[in-house]
Amino acid sequence: MEVLEKLFNVALVVATIRTTAPILLVALGGSFTTRAGIFNIGLEGQMLVGAFFAVIGSIWTGSALIGVACGVAAALVFALVFALLVVTFRANEVVVGLALNILAGGMTISLMKAIFGTRGSIVGHGIVGLPKLTVPGARDLLGSYAPLVSGFTPLVYVAFLLVPLLVLFYRRTRLGLHIGVVGEKPDAAEAQGLSVTRIRYTASLLCGLLAGLAGAHMSLGYITMFTENMSSGRGFMAVAILIFSNGDPVRLLLGCLLFGFADALSLRLQTFGFPSYLVLTVPYVVALVALFLLAWKTRPKLVRETADSMRRLLSIRPASPER
Amino acid sequence: MDYAVELKRITKRFGSFTANESVDLAVRPGEIHAVVGENGAGKTTLMNVLFGLLQPDEGEILIDGKPTVLPGPTAAIAAGIGMVHQHFKLVPSLTVAENVFLGMEITKGGLIDHRAQRARTAELSRTFGLKVDPGERVGLLSVGIEQRIEILKVLARGARIIILDEPTAVLTPQESRELFETLRGFVAKGMTVIFISHHLEEVMEVSDTVTVLRLGKKIATRPTADLTKAELVQMMVGRAVSFDRRPREKSAGAPVLAVERLWARDERGLPAVRDVSFEVRAGEVVGIAGVAGNGQTELAEVLAGLRPESHGRFRLGDVDLTGRSPAAIRAAGLAHVPGDRMVRGVDRHASVAANILMTRQDRAPWSRRGLIDWSYVRHRAEELIGRFDIRTQGPDAPVKSLSGGNIQKVVVAREFSGDARFLLVDQPTRGVDIGAQEAIHDEIMRQRAEGRAILLISVQLDELIALADRILVMFNGRIMGALDAEGVSEDALGLLMAGIAPEAVSREAAA
Numbered sequence: 001m002e003v004l005e006k007l008f009n010v011a012l013v014v015a016t017i018r019t020t021a022p023i024l025l026v027a028l029g030g031s032f033t034t035r036a037g038i039f040n041i042g043l044e045g046q047m048l049v050g051a052f053f054a055v056i057g058s059i060w061t062g063s064a065l066i067g068v069a070c071g072v073a074a075a076l077v078f079a080l081v082f083a084l085l086v087v088t089f090r091a092n093e094v095v096v097g098l099a100l101n102i103l104a105g106g107m108t109i110s111l112m113k114a115i116f117g118t119r120g121s122i123v124g125h126g127i128v129g130l131p132k133l134t135v136p137g138a139r140d141l142l143g144s145y146a147p148l149v150s151g152f153t154p155l156v157y158v159a160f161l162l163v164p165l166l167v168l169f170y171r172r173t174r175l176g177l178h179i180g181v182v183g184e185k186p187d188a189a190e191a192q193g194l195s196v197t198r199i200r201y202t203a204s205l206l207c208g209l210l211a212g213l214a215g216a217h218m219s220l221g222y223i224t225m226f227t228e229n230m231s232s233g234r235g236f237m238a239v240a241i242l243i244f245s246n247g248d249p250v251r252l253l254l255g256c257l258l259f260g261f262a263d264a265l266s267l268r269l270q271t272f273g274f275p276s277y278l279v280l281t282v283p284y285v286v287a288l289v290a291l292f293l294l295a296w297k298t299r300p301k302l303v304r305e306t307a308d309s310m311r312r313l314l315s316i317r318p319a320s321p322e323r
Numbered sequence: 324m325d326y327a328v329e330l331k332r333i334t335k336r337f338g339s340f341t342a343n344e345s346v347d348l349a350v351r352p353g354e355i356h357a358v359v360g361e362n363g364a365g366k367t368t369l370m371n372v373l374f375g376l377l378q379p380d381e382g383e384i385l386i387d388g389k390p391t392v393l394p395g396p397t398a399a400i401a402a403g404i405g406m407v408h409q410h411f412k413l414v415p416s417l418t419v420a421e422n423v424f425l426g427m428e429i430t431k432g433g434l435i436d437h438r439a440q441r442a443r444t445a446e447l448s449r450t451f452g453l454k455v456d457p458g459e460r461v462g463l464l465s466v467g468i469e470q471r472i473e474i475l476k477v478l479a480r481g482a483r484i485i486i487l488d489e490p491t492a493v494l495t496p497q498e499s500r501e502l503f504e505t506l507r508g509f510v511a512k513g514m515t516v517i518f519i520s521h522h523l524e525e526v527m528e529v530s531d532t533v534t535v536l537r538l539g540k541k542i543a544t545r546p547t548a549d550l551t552k553a554e555l556v557q558m559m560v561g562r563a564v565s566f567d568r569r570p571r572e573k574s575a576g577a578p579v580l581a582v583e584r585l586w587a588r589d590e591r592g593l594p595a596v597r598d599v600s601f602e603v604r605a606g607e608v609v610g611i612a613g614v615a616g617n618g619q620t621e622l623a624e625v626l627a628g629l630r631p632e633s634h635g636r637f638r639l640g641d642v643d644l645t646g647r648s649p650a651a652i653r654a655a656g657l658a659h660v661p662g663d664r665m666v667r668g669v670d671r672h673a674s675v676a677a678n679i680l681m682t683r684q685d686r687a688p689w690s691r692r693g694l695i696d697w698s699y700v701r702h703r704a705e706e707l708i709g710r711f712d713i714r715t716q717g718p719d720a721p722v723k724s725l726s727g728g729n730i731q732k733v734v735v736a737r738e739f740s741g742d743a744r745f746l747l748v749d750q751p752t753r754g755v756d757i758g759a760q761e762a763i764h765d766e767i768m769r770q771r772a773e774g775r776a777i778l779l780i781s782v783q784l785d786e787l788i789a790l791a792d793r794i795l796v797m798f799n800g801r802i803m804g805a806l807d808a809e810g811v812s813e814d815a816l817g818l819l820m821a822g823i824a825p826e827a828v829s830r831e832a833a834a
Contacts, residue, residue: 172434181414181425191412192426193397 012264014147018222019267020260021156022047022214027238027252028162029210034247035170036203037183041097042082043211044235045104050075050215052108055127055226056115064128067220068155072212078104079208087200101235109228121227129224130154130217155217162210166249179203183247211235237287255290262286325388327352327484327515328373328404333382335368342368344539345382350484350532352387355506355516357530357547359523360559361756362726363714365539366519367409370486373517374406375399386484405482407473409489415462419455420444423475447475452508467498474505485509487518491525503529521559521756523552535559560758568789568808569768574606575792579656579745579776580626585635587618587625594633595621597800603745603776608767610791610808611780614820618800619780620662623749626778627659628652629667639745653682658743660734662750662780668734669722676704676718679737707736712762728759735763739770746770749780764790784813798822 026043033040050071057063057070078100085091109119116122130153138150169176181189182199189196214234219226241255266282330348334341343365350356358366371377373384375393384391386402393399399406413422420440429439444457453471461472470490477485487506491499506516506529520526526533527547535542535558542558556564580603589595596618603609613619624630626637628649636645639655653659661667669678680700683689688699704718711732715725722730735751748767752760767790771777781787787794791808796819803819818824 168434172437174428174430174435177417177421177425177428177435181417184416185412185414187410188412188414188422188425191396191408193395194426 010145010147012268015264015267016257016261017148017160018152018156018260019263020256021152021159022217022221023234023238023241023259024159024253024256025155025162025214025217026211026235027241027256028159028166028249029207029214030238030242031166031245031247031249031252032179032203032206032210034242035183036179036200037186038086038200038204039093039097040082040204040207041094041236041239042078042100043097043207043238044231044233045097045101046075046078046082046208046211047215047218047231047235048101048104048108048229049078050212051219051230052111052215052226054212054216055122055219055224058128058220058224059122059125062126062128064130064220067128068130068213068216071216071219072209075212075215076205076208079204079211082208083201083204087197087204105229108226112226112228119228121225123225127220127224130220133157153217153221155213155221158213159217160253163249163253170249175199175202233284237283240287258290259283259287325352326350326385327387328517329385329388330369330373331383331385333369333372333379333384335365335372335377335379341539343372343379346536346539346541347544348373348534348541349544350515350517352515353510353513354531355510355518355529357526357533358517358519358536359521359526359533359555360536361521361758362728363538364536364559366536367488368539369536370406370488370517370519373399374404374486400480400482403481403483404486405477405480405484406486407470407477407488407490409492411466411469411473413461413469413472416460418458418460419464419472419475420457422461422472423447423457423479425476427480443479444475447478451475451478452505467494467501470494470498470502471505483513484515484517487516489519489521491520491522499525523555526555527552537561556757564757564761569764571768571771571792574771574774576605576607576774578602578604580637580639580778582626582637583635585622585625585637586633587621587630588633589621595800596625596632599635599797599800599802601795601802601805603778605744605776606771606774607793608771608777608779608791610787610794611778611797612784612787612794612816612820613782613797615782617797617820619797620749621800622797623659623662623747623780626652626747627657627661653743656742656744658738658741658746660738660746660748660751662753664727664731664734669730671723671730672721674719674721675708675713675715675725675733676701678722678733679704679707679718679740681737683741703740707740711736711766728755731755731763732759735766739766744775746775746777747780748777750782751779752781752783752786784816787816788813796820 026047030040030043053074054067054071058067061067082096082100085096086093112122113119116125132151132153135150138146142149170180178189178194178199182194182196186196189199215231218230237259241252241259245251245255262283266279269279269282270276326349328348328350330346332345332347333343334345335343346365346369348358348369358369360366368377372379375395375398378394384393386404391402393402414425417425420437423444424440428435429443430436431439441457444455448455448457453475455468455471455475461469474485490502494502503525506518509516518530530547532544533547533550533555534544535555537559582602583600585596585599586594587596599622601609611619611622621630625632628644628647628651632645636643638644639652639657642655644652644655665671670681680689680695684695688696690696701718707713708715708718713725713732713736714729722733725733731751738746751763751767755763764786767777767779779787779791788808788811793805794808794811794816795805796803796816798820799822803822803824806815
């Protein structure tokens with residue numbers, strides 16, 4: 001009992017919020033492309049270059065803000081290349097996304113070697129991280145619960161505030177509506193004189209913007225460093241959440257919180273002396289189980305039809321005629 | 324008086340193919356003008372030119388007497404033209420109002436004003452008598468209502484000239500009647516309606532004027548009242564087409580197909596075929612009539628091996644084929660023209676030649692030692708393209724590039740060019756234009772003369788009366804009666820189709 005109390009407390013909730021933020025940012029970015037009918041597996045790579053160039057920008061200018069801007073700019077370049085290949089040249093989304101992910105991984109490693117002469121990670125070099133924001137009066141009002149709303153880095157607030165904003169965006173703005181229409185029925189958009197190409201480019205760039213922010217948050221948020229492949233599958237997890245949430249911001253939030261919680265829990269468990277290699281699998285196990293349960297409930301037509309036809313094949317003919 | 328729309332000497336070419344050749348079309352304001360012609364006559368091309376979707380190579384467009392250039396649909400909409408496409412372009416997850424205002428949303432302070440959109444949709448719906456619920460999601464609605472929404476979209480954009488492309492192809496007869504009333508309401512309000520069709524009854528019923536196109540050229544424009552259906556067909560096809568009973572010699576030989584007390588269930592597990600017994604003899608066409616959904620489809624599927632029977636048996640010659648696979652049944656001498664050509668008739672992505680090959684790819688001379696002899700396949704495909712007059716660019720063209728009628732001819736060509744002794748022909752001319760219909764009928768009669776046994780399933784009574792020797796009528800899974808097709812009346816068939824068995828009809832004839 002005591003162990004549980006130590007495990008599940010305010011600190012765990014705070015940690016959950018913190019670990020949810022990057023995956024939420026990138027998943028919300030992916031909601032633009034998902035809704036526009038583009039399967040964007042390139043989130044991982046966009047996030048990674050965002051993280052890398054945020055660190056570079058921060059070192060060169062000494063400003064965290066310019067660092068974030070550099071990270072976003074790099075992710076936008078990746079998003080633009082993705083859109084160019086997928087929307088304009090109609091290349092396969094999965095192939096292009098994977099290629100860009102591999103490029104992002106290799107590019108950051110070789111640039112690190114070229115600029116810093118090291119492998120593995122960039123630490124120090126005068127990286128300026130993002131400041132923690134204190135909400136005035138939180139301490140007095142909430143007492144020991146104050147860390148729930150105060151003391152996060154700015155992009156955490158951005159991530160969570162974006163959820164209601166995106167709900168409004170998709171329901172009440174023309175661009176939001178049109179992004180959804182382009183994904184669901186491009187013919188309908190074209191018939192009303194809307195440019196499917198323009199809207200898909202816009203969606204892809206908006207996605208790059210948020211993926212870049214997510215990357216910058218990772219390298220300039222709580223830890224101020226860049227390590228090889230530091231996005232460590234968050235972009236892919238976001239893709240997974242996007243698939244079953246269909247790009248709906250509220251459902252995205254719930255999915256991301258689940259992964260964030262698993263992440264935070266595994267970090268806490270490590271401090272309790274559980275073998276770390278087992279504990280580190282927790283988020284991924286949670287991901288698999290959640291995806292399986294959700295996928296089974298809303299299993300696509302293909303799976304359903306296969307199951308049905310198997311059942312038909314195995315069914316035994318009635319022995320007696322009906323009269 | 325100015326015309327609402329006047330197209331002068333419109334020519335539109337696609338590569339070496341001329342879809343419209345110097346076509347004139349003059350539509351008076353306040354009339355319903357039908358544009359008719361067979362598939363591929365250039366109707367849709369002409370309408371796409373009028374709606375700005377295609378640019379004519381030659382000719383000019385006058386709207387209300389003024390020469391107009393229509394570089395795109397937006398310009399056409401601005402000129403007061405609206406088009407309701409054959410395939411609806413609605414977004415299922417959005418509401419009726421959202422679909423109506425898609426691309427021209429009413430906004431307030433930068434945000435979409437859903438309430439105003441719903442109110443405006445309700446107002447349009449009342450004004451024009453197109454009943455819809457503005458707040459409902461489109462995905463839940465029937466095809467008839469979807470069409471109303473498409474029409475509302477056009478009205479919301481201020482159209483006075485409305486083009487409808489094959490509007491009744493997807494509607495039930497009741498929905499069609501409602502649509503016609505709506506269209507009459509439009510012209511009563513001074514609007515102009517142009518509608519494309521190849522359905523002659525409705526053209527005769529609803530239009531004021533008819534323009535006939537054939538092979539990309541205008542044949543005539545006439546007031547509908549001055550025309551008979553036969554004259555219209557003559558103009559569309561270019562020759563007289565007879566729907567009369569085909570002359571024949573009595574040729575019933577030995578029994579080929581024997582069905583004994585067959586039962587089968589439908590998808591829900593309910594009996595769909597009940598205690599059906601009949602025979603088809605060599606050189607005989609047996610027709611199966613019935614309102615769609617009375618067990619004909621299930622019967623055909625059982626005979627083709629695509630659905631298990633629950634009781635009873637059937638034989639081809641001496642071979643009992645009950646419960647055998649489609650391949651085994653085909654090997655025993657079945658050829659099958661399925662009711663839905665796109666699902667079971669062809670692989671739309673494969674070439675014409677590959678589709679002609681299918682079902683005999685493992686037999687010489689089509690293949691040798693496990694390898695397909697493509698030069699032979701192509702040679703046979705070319706021969707069949709010629710014999711069946713399949714309009715295609717060649718044996719290597721993908722089937723999906725063909726029109727519906729020509730795809731059906733590919734299926735018929737494959738099935739009728741084997742050595743099957745029994746032909747199971749399900750809805751052979753569904754959605755096929757008149758010229759192709761006649762060609763397929765000719766081919767069925769030729770197969771009969773060659774001594775094949777033919778089971779012809781059709782929902783078109785005139786087709787059955789023209790071709791069959793005997794007609795079995797199915798109702799609720801049973802054979803209600805069998806009639807000699809010689810001298811049978813549609814009324815007599817109609818009674819049986821409705822499940823009313825007159826005493827004069829004896830069940831013995833089924834044997």
